[in-house]
Structure formats: structure tokens, C-alpha cells
Amino acid sequence: MFLSTKRPRAGIRMALAGASAAMATTLLLAGCAPASGGSASGSADTLIAYTGQSGDYQINFNPYSPSQIGGIGTIFESLFFVTNVNTEAYTPLLGTEYTWNEDGTQLSVTLREGVTWSDGEDFTADDVAFTFQLLLDTPSLNNGGFDGTVEATDDTHVVFTWDHPAFVSGPTLLGRTPIVPEHIWSGIDPTTDVMEKPVGTGPYTLDNFKPQAFTLAANEDYWDGAPAVKAIRYLSLSGNTAGVDALKAGTIDWQTGPVPDIENVSTTYPGYDAITIPQNQVALLTCSSAELGCTGPQTDPAVRQAVYAALNRDQVNSLAFQNTASEISPTFALTTTQKDLISSAVAEPVAPGAADPDTAAEILEAAGWAKGSDGIYAKDGETLSLTVEVVTGWTDYITAIDTMAQQLKAAGIDLRVSQSSWNEWTDKKGKGTYQLAIDSLGQGAASDPYYLYDKYFNTAFTAPVGEVAPQNVARFSDPDVDAALAVLKATNPEDAETRQVQFDIIQEKIVAAMPYIPVLTGGTTSEFNVDKFTGWPTQDDLYAFPAVWASPDNAQIFKSLKPAGE
């Protein structure tokens, strides 16, 4: 029962008034706000880079730390700039020239004179020797696997010596080992120091750091002259959609990753252009070796060959990859920069774009498989059913598997998808508790298929099912391939003839066994602001890998860019 009243209810009103007052204040304070990250866009010579960082940056400019957030190439330089997108000579940085001895056990490097650290101290050969000695003394930093000795013979010369031929260590040693200043690093713990004030020789220095953005400023005393791009600001946004929004709003100048309507970037996002570099060779990894404990139909090479033949790659490309992917060679030599290294004995140097179910059927029937009443092949009571592991949320790969499943069904092979978290997927791959998994194979430090062969096909880097295989998750093991890799390791990279013989051996074996079933070469697409800056890499002048997160390549690009007005 209620009695109506006309009196004000002060208490409640007070509470409400308080709440609305708070809201009103916030509204007043809000004023007019820029769009997402808008205030971050800077002047004409500031480049805004977005690496896909979401959430806070945790300060760490230690180039040897796995969680470093930047500085390789920009703050800390290596001896040379070595890239794996072209096969040109190494670009001199802190080193000016290098020579190997006859048998690859000694490497002499001449250093640049007149270089200073950003705190004014002189750079000398002792810094280089100190850096490499540091790696030897601290195995947990030695992520390039340097296993020789180093000696500074005078102020501008350094000699590296090994007890075995070490030609293949060249690219990592020369191009991916940032040189650090002895006068600072000799007094710190290099494994845990996060270098809040990094001192380097590079074209940029750290200007300021905040958890959501940090800025690098041009080093006015850089040995090659200060770069024209005066500042680089790295932003943190929330994921890919935020990147697309920022691209539409024109608040970021460079990002790497797929965007909607990727084929018409220059019209959809006025002022921007895009470039796609084919480098990630997408493959169906198979747990291939029954000896090492793999189970399932994929342990039969005929099954792997049949899957290879039954794929319609053109269809997968258009449905799953917006046509940004390109052809792949079953030898896993990149068809862009390593085409000449593909063995002439390989019948199909490039995987066909169209499906060939007849060949697939021939291969399977020759191996004793027979079609069942359900249209799926079977052998000894085992149906030809394969499960592919993929990470939840990798939409392009999931679409690719769905497309392939339909294509393979037509060829009598049942393909199923199993989605799991990244952790679980990584775990299954490492331990070999999977049948197939979709992933891309990584390149080495230089454009040379040796590195990929060594990682993914060498018996040394595999393990029985149940133990973690460092790299060779397909459990592929072949004594001839191992022997060929050992010869390559001891061969001067200039000696193309000797190397080709070994490549022929490896390629013949891996095309026949096919532990990794080639699908397509995935493209890495980057979008960048061409109205604001000129000098970006192009397909004709690919001087560095144009991904914003690829260091030290990005530093090379920063150095080459000029604000458009100049």
C-alpha cells in the first residue's frame, strides 16, 4: 500500500545528483577527442609504425633478450646488413669487408673507422671482440649459435676462428649479431638488464618510452649521416581491426598484415600502397616416420604424394588467401630468389595449380589402397582419413583446410580439421602427437635453401614421438640427406657447383618422401604511407624485407626513406 506524495525525496535525489554530476564532469572534461590514437600522428618527418602490438609495451631494449621490443638495426647495428629477400652482396655497416680462408675456418673482418657510440665513446674492434666473447661466455644469449673464437688483431680488424668449416655461420654472425658497447656491457648482467637507456651505434636513439608508445629519434652523429626520417613512433593498438581503422584514418604510416580489400589498397586507403613478399612456404606438416613412432595413414609416402597431387592450389589461393599467395616448389627452394638452385632432375619444379585426381588415384592404387563403398580409400581395414591440426582463430588457414578437404574428398581422401589453442598446437607438433598440421616453414638468415633443409630435414633436429623435436617436427630422417647437409656446411657459398650436387641429392629425396606437403607460398603484405614518405622497397628494388616487424630490415628501410616534401 502506497501513499503518494508531492514532496521531494532528498536522499535519493542527492545520490542521483551526485552520480549525474560525476558524469557531467567527465563529459565536460572529454571535450572533443581525436579518433583512435589520433594525437599520436606526428609531424611530416615522424613515421608512425604499428607492429601489431596490443597491450602495453614492457620496456626492454636488450637486443639479446627474447622479449626485446625494438632496437635491433635501429639502435644496435651488426657488422653487415644481411637480408634473405635478395641474394646481393652484404651491405657494410660496422664492418667494411670480410674474407673467409680457404677451408672456412677463419673469417677476417675489417671495421669502419670513425664510428662513435651514442654516448660519445669511440667504437673499436674491442667492442666487437667483447660482444662475441660475451656470447661464448653466456650460452643463454647465444641464440645464433656462435661456436668459434674471436680476436681483435688491431683497432679495426677482427678475426674469427673455428675448428671446423663455418661458412654457413656467416650470415648470422655478420648480419644478425648486434654489436654492443664494452664500456657499458662489461658492468651489467646481460641476461636480465633491459637497457632502459640503450647506447648503440645505429641511426636512431631511444627518445622516450611509455607503455603504450615509444619513440626513436634520429641519431644526428650517425656515421652515415643522420637519417631523413627524424622520429619513429611505435604504437600499441588493439589488434588487427584497430590497425585497419588507423589505416583508414591515416594515423599510422606502416603496418604489416592483411587488410580488407587487400588487392586495391591504393584506392581503398588513399595515400597508401602495399607490397606482398612471398616467403612463408605454407605446407601440411606430416608426422611421417613410423620408425620414430608416428601413427596414421600419412606415414605412407604414397598418401602424402596423393594429397600433393589432389590439391587445387589456385582455388585455395583465391578462397583462403585473397590471391596474395603464390606458387611453391616441392623442393622448398623459393621460386623468387632461389629458382636456379632447383635440381634439373626434379620432374615438377613448381607444384601445379590445378588438381590432378587421376594421378592421386594412380599413386594410391599402386600402393595397395582401394576405394571403399563410401568413395574413400582404405587399406588393410584402415580408411584414408587424416586430421589436420590448426590454431583457433587462424581464419585463413582454417578456410584453406576446408577448401582442401572438399578437393581431397573428390580424390577419395577424407580430411578433417581439429582446432586448438596455439599452446596445444605447438605442443602436438613438437611431440609428434599429430597426423597433419598446417604451418609455414621459416627461412634462414640469408637467401639460401640450405638453412631450411638443415632445420626441417636434418636427423639431428628431430626426436622420437613423445619427445620434443627442436625443428624437424615431421620426424624425417635420411642418411643421404644428412651427409649432403654436412658437405654443404663445409662448402664455401661461392662454390655453386659443389653445392648444386648436394642440393640435387637433398631435393630428390625430399620430393620423393614429401614429409612436408607443399601447399602455397604465403605472402607477407605490408601497407605503407607513400604520400608522406618516399623510398619504400618495391618488387624491382627489394633492398630489404618490407615488414614493419622484421629487424634489422626495417632499420634499413627507415634509413632509406625521405619525407615526401624533400
Place this chain on the structure above:
Amino acid sequence: MNYFVRKLGFYLIALWAALTLNFLIPRLLPGNPVDILLAKLQQRGGIVTPDTRKAYELLLGGDSSEPLLVQYWNYLINIFRGDLGVSVSYFPTPVIEVINTSLPWTIMLVGVSTVLATVIGVALGAIVGWKPGTWLDSLIPATTLLAAVPYFWLALLLVYFFASTLKLFPSQGGYDVILDPGFSWEFIASAIQYGFLPALTIVIASVGGWLLGMRNMMVSTLSEDYILTAQAKGLSPGRILRHYAARNAVLPSVAGFAISLGFVVSGSIVTEQVFSYPGIGSKLLSAVTNNDYALMQGLFLFITLAVLVANLIVDLFYGLIDPRTRVNA
């Protein structure tokens, strides 16, 4: 006194159970941090060789070969020392530091929103409950609908209207990145401006629950005899509403409020993701995706403690404000 001692004992046991689960659950997850780190590196076009793996295993301590019981014992001892270890995904930052940088953001955002939502919800609930069956009741379905809408979708709608279309508020971040965090008027204004939309999301989504609870309590309180007595005495309706009805009806809401304050620490993962807010929620997500055991444990520990302490306070406080609960103790 006996009542309080038994309560405290129960909470100590709950704390031990929580700590043990906190230790075990992360270890049951597949994968290990080194693998995740390498996979990430490779995704990023990094050069991954077996040497890289070896170096990282050494750096991160690889996979521990100590027996589980020893690990458990060390874990308990370290917790009481206040040492939560080193985070793997933010190596070499100590977990405490990672939590310290993000906790204030979450406490401010979610704390303020929770208080606002509660005050608004309870106040409206009292008014609606005062006159049940009138047009005011239509507030109930309206607000519960808002509470039922998927959180992220609501957040995205707000971003679309207020940030992308009207450009009134920034769509992401915790503050304008060109400012330095500190106690300057400029920075605080910026933080409020950036926090407005995420706070609005939380308030809109949670006000319905408070409103409904308060309204129903109000209705049942109004049928009590003492309300009738008060009306018979000729007290003004406003006085009855405030001093007789609302005061008693608010008791369950007080309990609920204290408990939700405990959950403030866990932040609001979805909201923080959508707005890329630099709080605990986003840290928790990245800890889980990177198998960062130490950070996960640290965050869960904070959350557990906050919830337990909040519950304890409610328990003790409730005994004070509502004598009926002590009758059977």
C-alpha cells in the same frame, strides 16, 4: 567471538586450497613457454634455429626437472616471502612489477564503474520498488536486456557511435600517449576521457542486476509490519522510503557490492581487450596465451586474495549490520 574465529579458520583453509589450485592448474596446460616464444618469433619472420631454442631454454630455465612436490614447497615459501618470480612473456621483469603497472588502471576503471553502477542501480531500484506495478517497472526489462547483451558487442556499439561516428571519445588506450603518466591535471583529464567509454560499458551492463535486486527487496520490505506502523504513525513517505524501507532492503546489495569489489581486481578482460586498456585483464590474457606460469599465478593470487578478503569483510561486516545472522552462530 567464537563466530569470528570460525570464520577466520574457514578463510585460511580456503586460501590454502586456492593457492594449491593456483599452483596446479597452469602446470596442466599443454605446451611450454620456450615453444611458444619460438613459435612467436617464427611467426614474426625471426630466424629460429636449434641454437636459438637452446639459448632460450637456458635463459628461461627450460622445463624444470625438479619433482612437483619440491616445486610446490618452493612456491609456497616464495609466496610468503612476497616473491612471485619472473614473468616469461615480459622477461626479465619480475611479476610484481608487471602487476604493479597495470593494477592501478584496472582498480580505477572497474572500481569507479562498479561504484557508479551500484549507486545508480540501487537508487533506481529503490524508486522503482517504491511504486511497483507502475510504468517505472518498464525499467527492469530495459536494463536487464542491456545486461544480457554480449559485453563485447555492447562495447563495439559504443565505440562505433561515440568514437568512430561522433568522434566524442577515443576508441582505445588508457591515456593520450604523448602525455607522461603522473599527477598532472592534463594527464588525469586524459585518463578520464579515455576511460569514459569502457566505464560506460561496464555501468550499462551491470546496472540492471543491481536495479532488479534492489527493486525486489524493496517490494518485499514494503509488506513488512514496521512499514505499516510507520505509515500509521503518519511519517512522511520520503522518510519511510529512506529510513525504514530502503535501509533494510539494501542489505543484500551491500553484500553483493563487497563481493563485486573483490572481483574488481580481475578486471574486465573483454572490456580491456576491446578498448586495449592497459589493465590487469589484458595482462591475464597474454599470460595465458604465452604459458607464462609465474605471471598467471601472480595474477590469480591477487584475484584470489581480493575475493577472499572482500568476502571476509562482508561476512564480518554483515554480522554487524544485520544482527539476525548472528542468532544461530
